[in-house]
Amino acid sequence: MRTQVVIIGSGPSGLLLGCLLSNAGIDNIIIDRVGKDYILGRVRAGVLEEGTVDLLRQAGADERMHLEGLPHDGFSLAFDNRDHRIDLFALTGKRVMVYGQTELTRDLMARREAIGGTTIYEASDVSPQGFDSAAPFVTYRKDGITRRIDCDFIAGCDGYHGVSRKAVPEKSIATFERTYPFGWLGILADVPPVSHELIYANHPRGFALCSMRSQTRSRYYIQCPLDEKVENWSDDRFYDELRLRLPAAHAQALVTGPSFEKSIAPLRSFVAEPMRFGSLFLVGDAAHIVPPTGAKGLNLAASDVHYLFEGLRGHYLDRSQAALDRYSERALRRVWKSVRFSWSMTTLMHRFPDGGEFGQKIQEAELDYLTHSEAAATSLAENYVGLPY
Ligand SMILES: Cc1cc2nc3c(=O)[nH]c(=O)nc-3n(C[C@H](O)[C@H](O)[C@H](O)COP(=O)(O)OP(=O)(O)OC[C@H]3O[C@@H](n4cnc5c(N)ncnc54)[C@H](O)[C@@H]3O)c2cc1C
Numbered sequence: 437m438r439t440q441v442v443i444i445g446s447g448p449s450g451l452l453l454g455c456l457l458s459n460a461g462i463d464n465i466i467i468d469r470v471g472k473d474y475i476l477g478r479v480r481a482g483v484l485e486e487g488t489v490d491l492l493r494q495a496g497a498d499e500r501m502h503l504e505g506l507p508h509d510g511f512s513l514a515f516d517n518r519d520h521r522i523d524l525f526a527l528t529g530k531r532v533m534v535y536g537q538t539e540l541t542r543d544l545m546a547r548r549e550a551i552g553g554t555t556i557y558e559a560s561d562v563s564p565q566g567f568d569s570a571a572p573f574v575t576y577r578k579d580g581i582t583r584r585i586d587c588d589f590i591a592g593c594d595g596y597h598g599v600s601r602k603a604v605p606e607k608s609i610a611t612f613e614r615t616y617p618f619g620w621l622g623i624l625a626d627v628p629p630v631s632h633e634l635i636y637a638n639h640p641r642g643f644a645l646c647s648m649r650s651q652t653r654s655r656y657y658i659q660c661p662l663d664e665k666v667e668n669w670s671d672d673r674f675y676d677e678l679r680l681r682l683p684a685a686h687a688q689a690l691v692t693g694p695s696f697e698k699s700i701a702p703l704r705s706f707v708a709e710p711m712r713f714g715s716l717f718l719v720g721d722a723a724h725i726v727p728p729t730g731a732k733g734l735n736l737a738a739s740d741v742h743y744l745f746e747g748l749r750g751h752y753l754d755r756s757q758a759a760l761d762r763y764s765e766r767a768l769r770r771v772w773k774s775v776r777f778s779w780s781m782t783t784l785m786h787r788f789p790d791g792g793e794f795g796q797k798i799q800e801a802e803l804d805y806l807t808h809s810e811a812a813a814t815s816l817a818e819n820y821v822g823l824p825y
Contacts, residue, residue, distance in 0.1 A: 442574045442587045449720030449737040450593030451544035455495035456745045466555040481537040483731035485822030488738040497547040505535035514637040520807040527817035536649040564590045567716035595721040616703040622657040623695035629654045643786045644681035703727035710764040726778035777819040
């Protein structure tokens, strides 16, 4: 079998890249190790930058998002039993779109099917090979048979635990990592959100986030120790703790109901450099991870796709290598700014075990600065809505 681009991974980055390439007439095949239903069962991101929304439009997968997504003009920082609204639209002229990763993935899968793209699900032993030569290829096993796809380029869109980054010789790749000494315990419940916009709460008991997936589905998180167990948290205990971390007005307004998803996610910042190795390109979580504070993970995956799509389009349609050659440099410049932003939001809003009173005073000073300086609020807003590509 032969194609122009093999895409390893059928998450948001692989699907988005596949749709953009197919729309431009560039042949591609997506391979994933799991099935469609498994991918659609993952509950993850939910806040989209305008750049991501625009890429979904270019991909032809934005119709339902515009009908069912919730455009947000702002969010709240809650601390000291009060709320301070960051007016994203007034400060930047931009807004964000609340639309779950599951739905976005479903839309991209439907679009791919509609345009007749090939996706191979439940493939094992996927292996990118020969990417340092003129003849790259990918092998995989399916139905007990080992198969091979020859190609021009390989896009490693296979997430943090995928094979693409691991296929690169250790001496050719540098990694940078910070793990945080806490996690997020999150629930998903079919109850109306406590507020129509997101609330990021800094509280002596720990961080809390009130988010949503729709007007009837809420996503709530509380900071927890890394060794915490989901089984220790009944819904009642979770809601009681959440109430304690919110300003009284929100705590009183909180509508509770049974959760249908409850999980703990560790927080980590990770970057691999460079993001290109011959004809292999790392995209999205395969190359970088950010803590979810600030909602950048999925949006960074989308901006990588933008840069790689520009490069591949230049190669195939304009016979120019310029954008492809600059992929790693352009993507990483934006990646590091988002890594910095996610780290700073995480540092501002969480209780660190070794932070002490000094750490708390610094957080209070920064929150005071953000709420009294338009310049500081604008900087926060500009990063939150997404830096330009
Ligand atoms: C629990 C959780 C909560 C999150 N919350 C947020 C949030 O609130 N906001 C935000 O912006 N981001 C969030 N993120 C991050 C966001 O979900 C990711 O940044 C986004 O999914 C990245 O997309 P991706 O396509 O690069 O990788 P993935 O979504 O990880 O997709 C990778 C795909 O590759 C496939 N794959 C893996 N290994 C192989 C292999 N060996 N062979 C073939 N295929 C393979 C996988 O099956 C998967 O389908 C969260 C992530 C997690 C885990």
